[in-house]
Amino acid sequence: MRFRNSLVSGLAVLALGGCTSAVGGSAAPVPGQGPVITKADPCSLVSQQQADALGVTYPGRGRPAKPAQKIAAACRFSELEDAPDGVALEVSQSKDLSAAEYYAGALPGEKFGVGGFTWTRYGTILGPSYCSLTTELDAKTFVEVTSDAPGDDDSKACDLAKAALPAVASHLPGGQQDPQITAPPGQKPLEASGPLVNVDPCTLLKPDQVTPLNLAPARPMNGSSRDPKNGCQWDDTDGDSGMKALDLWVYTATKTADVPGLEGTPAEQEVAGKKWIVYSSPDSPICVALLPVTETSSIKLDTGNLGDKTKACDIPKAVMPLVTANVP
Structure with a gap:
């Protein structure tokens, strides 16, 4: 995923014209309880x-402050x-650096209250x-939380940063404690689900069904970290130039659009x-067939014919009815 370097934002910031607004619920740190910042430790x-x-x-990866360049300490x-749509989160915290200096006099944009801070x-x-x-803790201390847009969807640029604000605020003097935190959709890997979770891929073709296809006995293969x-x-049993080996993959935590190796012209059957x-x-001598079972689970056949491209899909078409019958 893309990583936006906060050094850039510290060197040049533009105003967000026409979007200044106040949202109810903002609050200040509890009087008498801070903020008292003795050092910048954004990773905490x-x-x-x-x-x-x-x-x-x-843990996050820290980056030290650069006072001469007016750059606050940061943690990525x-x-x-x-x-599927994950982006990095970056938290910056200043020490003896005001938000006005950091943002070089840029006009503020949208304002809202989260976790006891504006x-x-x-x-x-x-x-x-x-x-x-960004929230200002005092005249020389601020905290900045940043994220960017997954893919090209600018409307989601703030999703992770906003989701992280209650967490960050809970570690600041006077911040609201024990917040409920929920990641934006797509920020966390999908969890395995659906009827294929406990399916052994090698059982989707029986030994007697494979014999007429002149293929060797089944051999398990490792996949991704989510489907190990x-x-x-x-x-295949006909040498290097003929039929290609038949690979069968079972996905239980992958959207259909994210299944790897789906190349060529799709045709429903x-x-x-x-x-x-x-x-x-x-x-292409390769042919791939996909059976979507749920939104995040599917079965993929990957084979072909290295000697005759016109026969690339012969094995998948012969195997699809067999696999379909064996799916639980």
């Missing part, structure tokens, strides 16, 4: 439990591996795909009341 502003809830790695919490969004030269949310044993292979999607190309 998100706990492991909160990082888990937000769908980011823990990377997105989790396999998160947070302000500032625009940056990175545009609407980057979100910077989700593959099975039946090797109904088999025993189930809709398969066959991907092929006249210029």
Whole structure:
């Protein structure tokens, strides 16, 4: 995922014209309880439990302040591996650096209250795909929380930063404690679900069904970290130039659009009341067939013919009815 360097926002910030608004619920730190900041330690502003809830790695990776460049200390919490729309979270905390100096006099944009503090969004030269949310603790101390847009959806740039504000606020003097934290959709990896969760891929073709296809016996294959044993292979027996080995993959935590290897022109084919999607190309010896079972689970066949491209889909078309009948 893209990583937006907060150094850029510290060097050049643009105003968000026309979007200044106040949202009810803002509050200040409890009188007499701070803020008293003796050092900048942004990595301490998100706990492991909160990082888990937000769908980011823990511990964060710190970056020291650069006083000469008016850059606050920062901590980056990377997105989790396999998160479909995950982005990194970055928290900055100043010491003897005011928000006015950091933002170089830029006009504030949207304001809203979260966790006992008023947070302000500032625009940056990175545009609407980057979100910077800041609260001032005193004349020389501020905290900034940033995230960016997953993919090209600028409307979601602030989703993770806003979700993290209660967590960050809970570590500040006077902040509201024990907040409820929920990660934005797509920020955390999908969990395995559906009727294929406990399916052994090698059982989706029986030994007697494989014999007429002139394929070797089944051999389990390892897959992704979410589906560690989700593959099975039946090797070809006609040498290097003919039929390709048949690979069968079971996905239980992957959206159909994110299944790897779906190349070529898709064509729907109904088999025993189930809709398969066959991907092929006249210029390719590879043929792939996909059976979506739920929104996040599917079965994929991957094979072909290295000697005759016109026969690339012969094995998938012969196997699809067999697999369909064996699906629980």
